[in-house]
Amino acid sequence: MQNKATVNSTIDTQNIQAILEKHAADKGGLISILEAIQAQYGYLPEQALRIVSKQTGRSLVDVYGVATFYRFFSLQPKGRHLVCSCLGTACHVRGAPRIVDELEQQLGIKAGQTTEDMEFTLETVNCLGACALGPVVVIDGHYFSKVGKSKVKQILEQARQGFDAADIGNDERIFPIDVACPACQHSFRDETLKLDGYPSLKLDVAVNGGRGWVRLSTLYGSSTVCSEPEIPEGDVVEFICPHCRSQIQAVSDCPRCQAPMIRLPVGGGGTIQICTRRGCKQHLLDLSSSQESPDWL
Amino acid sequence: MITLKINGLTVSVEKGTTLLEAAQFLGFPIPTLCHMEGLSPYGACRLCVVEIGEAPKSRLVTSCTYPAEEGLTVRTASTRVLKARKMVLELLLASCPQSKVIQDLASAHGIRQQRFKQEHDDCILCGRCVRMCEEQMMAKAIGFRSRGENRSIGTPFDAKSEVCRQCGGCIYVCPACQLRCTYTEPDKAICGGCANLTPPCAEKEQFDDMMCYMNPCVACEIKKD
Numbered sequence: 142m143q144n145k146a147t148v149n150s151t152i153d154t155q156n157i158q159a160i161l162e163k164h165a166a167d168k169g170g171l172i173s174i175l176e177a178i179q180a181q182y183g184y185l186p187e188q189a190l191r192i193v194s195k196q197t198g199r200s201l202v203d204v205y206g207v208a209t210f211y212r213f214f215s216l217q218p219k220g221r222h223l224v225c226s227c228l229g230t231a232c233h234v235r236g237a238p239r240i241v242d243e244l245e246q247q248l249g250i251k252a253g254q255t256t257e258d259m260e261f262t263l264e265t266v267n268c269l270g271a272c273a274l275g276p277v278v279v280i281d282g283h284y285f286s287k288v289g290k291s292k293v294k295q296i297l298e299q300a301r302q303g304f305d306a307a308d309i310g311n312d313e314r315i316f317p318i319d320v321a322c323p324a325c326q327h328s329f330r331d332e333t334l335k336l337d338g339y340p341s342l343k344l345d346v347a348v349n350g351g352r353g354w355v356r357l358s359t360l361y362g363s364s365t366v367c368s369e370p371e372i373p374e375g376d377v378v379e380f381i382c383p384h385c386r387s388q389i390q391a392v393s394d395c396p397r398c399q400a401p402m403i404r405l406p407v408g409g410g411g412t413i414q415i416c417t418r419r420g421c422k423q424h425l426l427d428l429s430s431s432q433e434s435p436d437w438l
Numbered sequence: 439m440i441t442l443k444i445n446g447l448t449v450s451v452e453k454g455t456t457l458l459e460a461a462q463f464l465g466f467p468i469p470t471l472c473h474m475e476g477l478s479p480y481g482a483c484r485l486c487v488v489e490i491g492e493a494p495k496s497r498l499v500t501s502c503t504y505p506a507e508e509g510l511t512v513r514t515a516s517t518r519v520l521k522a523r524k525m526v527l528e529l530l531l532a533s534c535p536q537s538k539v540i541q542d543l544a545s546a547h548g549i550r551q552q553r554f555k556q557e558h559d560d561c562i563l564c565g566r567c568v569r570m571c572e573e574q575m576m577a578k579a580i581g582f583r584s585r586g587e588n589r590s591i592g593t594p595f596d597a598k599s600e601v602c603r604q605c606g607g608c609i610y611v612c613p614a615c616q617l618r619c620t621y622t623e624p625d626k627a628i629c630g631g632c633a634n635l636t637p638p639c640a641e642k643e644q645f646d647d648m649m650c651y652m653n654p655c656v657a658c659e660i661k662k663d
């Protein structure tokens with residue numbers, strides 16, 4: 142959920158209206174609505190809660206009560222990186238309190254707070270179910286086990302660098318894939334521009350009424366992109382096949398940011414789904430799906 | 439009609455009657471705190487406990503929320519009940535020692551000592567004000583917030599409520615003076631009602647359109663250390 146807080150800092154009524162419409166059908170859907178808002182903004186802005194209360198006819202007291210009841214919801218903007226230190230029994234006896242102290246000192250905040258530069262939010266949890274590995278610290282979904290005091294600085298630094306700045310060539314989770322248009326089956330591969338040292342994937346896009354192109358890295362797991370014109374972070378784009386000019390239809394909603402996701406066939410069989418929001422790195426590779434593989438393979 | 443036995447007396451009551459109402463009908467006193475006529479039962483304070491069932495399998499329930507059952511035996515003042523009630527009161531007294539209502543109840547139940555640390559909280563979370571606001575005043579200006587030890591009562595975002603009509607109902611029903619003293623910060627005041635009583639710490643002119651049921655309010659004299 143990182144990045145969102147800074148991406149959408151202004152609350153736009155229409156945005157929330159769209160979320161509300163999506164959940165209009167389920168009656169008890171307050172929690173899903175709040176979840177969707179939090180997914181988009183990284184927290185629950187006051188104004189958003191007021192709009193929800195007005196539009197759904199629930200009293201503000203009830204909405205606020207639910208929003209403050211669940212720990213998952215936050216009324217304060219969260220930092221770019223979420224640092225979660227376990228204080229469960231097992232981690233506790235293995236010295237987790239000292240780790241929390243160290244984290245607090247390094248970041249200059251107390252547990253539950255966010256650094257002033259909005260980089261880090263520090264939280265504690267009561268057991269992550271990985272007790273044998275304690276003390277456990279989780280940063281942005283990356284687990285660190287048996288964390289000692291001396292390791293704290295290093296893992297924070299790693300987080301600052303970004304876990305996504307992947308180590309190409311050394312990381313076996315990264316491999317090149319070829320992706321094609323679901324309509325005309327033409328490969329998007331384009332040799333004229335290389336990204337990460339491999340030919341890139343070129344797609345045309347429509348964004349904010351304008352046209353342009355986007356090049357994505359062929360490396361699965363790498364999030365290197367470039368585009369013309371520059372697409373601001375947080376904008377949702379429409380992808381268009383440069384060969385058959387058909388617009389690529391959305392198939393689902395991004396579980397992270399609720400933007401539409403498109404599905405593209407992958408060379409060798411299977412599909413990959415990618416989120417259409419610039420800056421959102423959500424993707425879903427499915428190599429088992431029975432989509433026909435294009436004939437250029 | 440449902441027939442049950444309370445302290446050895448047989449009584450017939452209508453379906454849906456609570457044990458509390460049945461006992462009161464017979465004239466057996468049961469102390470209550472969160473219960474209030476006209477508001478839905480809530481069962482928060484546990485003060486109204488009674489013992490139901492036969493000896494080895496008997497259990498304690500809150501009479502304000504327990505509906506009468508056919509053939510039930512109820513004891514409203516058994517040793518077990520009195521012991522439990524005393525404990526409840528002692529705990530309530532520890533969280534809100536300054537509350538007149540709780541003090542009176544405690545002394546009436548023969549509590550002469552305080553074994554727990556006094557917290558000087560201003561709220562026992564009985565929810566009377568919340569129910570008053572919602573059920574009688576139809577306003578829903580205040581409600582419960584957060585959870586566990588952070589649970590509190592107030593307006594959303596602690597901001598002045600748009601739906602509050604400053605009726606003062608919440609203050610009227612509060613057994614612990616929870617909301618009385620907010621007039622020192624008039625922006626946040628829920629009702630601000632007590633501001634009319636020439637309080638020592640507030641400007642009277644600011645509040646002349648308000649009135650108060652409390653006479654006199656001493657909440658502002660109680661300071662947390």
Ligand code: FES
Pocket residue numbers: 227228229230231232233267268269270271272273275276277
């Ligand atoms: S106690 Fe830390 S993971 Fe269980």
Ligand code: FES
Pocket residue numbers: 469470471472473480481482483484485486487500501502503
């Ligand atoms: S009066 Fe029954 S629980 Fe409070």
